[in-house]
Amino acid sequence: MEYKLIIIGGSAGSFQVITKILSQLPKDYPIPVVLALHRLKHVRHGFVEALSFKSKIPVIEPHDKEKIKPGNVYLAPANYHLYIELAGTFALSIEESVNHSRPSLDLTFMTGGYAYKNKCVGIILSGANKDGALGLKKIKDYGGMAIVQDPSDSQVSAMPAAAIEKTKNVDKIIDSDEIIKFLFSLLKNN
Numbered sequence: 001m002e003y004k005l006i007i008i009g010g011s012a013g014s015f016q017v018i019t020k021i022l023s024q025l026p027k028d029y030p031i032p033v034v035l036a037l038h039r040l041k042h043v044r045h046g047f048v049e050a051l052s053f054k055s056k057i058p059v060i061e062p063h064d065k066e067k068i069k070p071g072n073v074y075l076a077p078a079n080y081h082l083y084i085e086l087a088g089t090f091a092l093s094i095e096e097s098v099n100h101s102r103p104s105l106d107l108t109f110m111t112g113g114y115a116y117k118n119k120c121v122g123i124i125l126s127g128a129n130k131d132g133a134l135g136l137k138k139i140k141d142y143g144g145m146a147i148v149q150d151p152s153d154s155q156v157s158a159m160p161a162a163a164i165e166k167t168k169n170v171d172k173i174i175d176s177d178e179i180i181k182f183l184f185s186l187l188k189n190n
Contacts, residue, residue, distance in 0.1 A: 003145070003186050004119035005068070005084070006031050007112045009105035009135070011038035011127030013155025017176045018125070022055035022073065024180045029057055031186060033073045036082060036108035038101050038127065048075055062090040076103035084112040099131035109135025118143030121186070123179060125149045127159025133166035146170040149179065 010018060014037060025033075039047055051073070052059045061077045068074070068088050076082035082103050083091040099106060109122050109132060122139035124132045126149060140146040146167050151157035153175035164170055172182065 002119065003031055003121050005034065005112055005116045006121045006123065006183070006186075007034045007036060007084075007109055007139070008123045008125065009036045009109060009127075009132040009159075010125030011101075011105075011129065011131065011156070011159055013126030013128075016155070017149065017179075019051065019054040020176060021180055021183065022051060022057065022059070025055070025057055025183065027056035028071065029183075029187075030070045032068050032070055033057070034068075034082070034084070034108065034112065035073060035075045036103050036105045036132075037076065038103070038105075038131070039078050047078070051075065062092075064090065064092045066090050076108060079103075082108045084108065084115045086115050088115070099129055101129070101131050104135075105132030106135035110138045113139035113142040113144050116142075116144065120144035121147065123147040123149070124160055124163040125176075126154035126156045128156045129158060130162035130166070132159060133162040136163045136170070137167045140167055140169065140171075145172075147172045147174065147179065147182065149173075150175045 059073045062074045081093040122136045148160045148163045151160045
């Protein structure tokens with residue numbers, strides 16, 4: 001299977017795993033990676049820079065209607081929902097919070113799954129609520145792949161546990177090192 005989009009969602013306890021993943025991926029990693037992470041609403045600077053410091057791949061906060069391109073990591077901007085459109089572009093929204101969050105992992109996962117169908121991979125990392133569980137189920141329903149960080153490997157296990165419970169048949173429940181190996185394994189098919 002050739003995948004065209006990877007969406008990684010996380011909240012409390014996920015930053016360390018995200019930086020570990022980004023530090024391992026090569027600068028020519030071809031599959032676009034979208035990060036939907038819960039972050040402080042009013043802190044506009046520093047997060048992209050912190051991720052960029054660890055990443056060999058450019059980390060970008062996309063603008064509304066920006067085209068999704070291979071070889072980039074896209075970070076949902078603080079206090080915006082990040083939608084993925086059928087045209088392979090992003091849409092930003094300041095609609096009400098979902099699961100007390102903006103950006104909502106559910107919305108990014110659902111729209112990414114709908115737009116990319118069986119070409120989408122969704123990954124849920126550590127977090128303290130259930131945001132992302134319904135969205136990961138939708139990725140799976142649309143034919144995509146659903147991956148969850150093992151709750152026992154997570155700093156905060158509520159989000160991975162909710163995703164496992166909601167999705168019922170996730171493809172893999174693996175630790176952070178295995179997630180990195182999995183991301184490399186996708187290159188064999190692309």
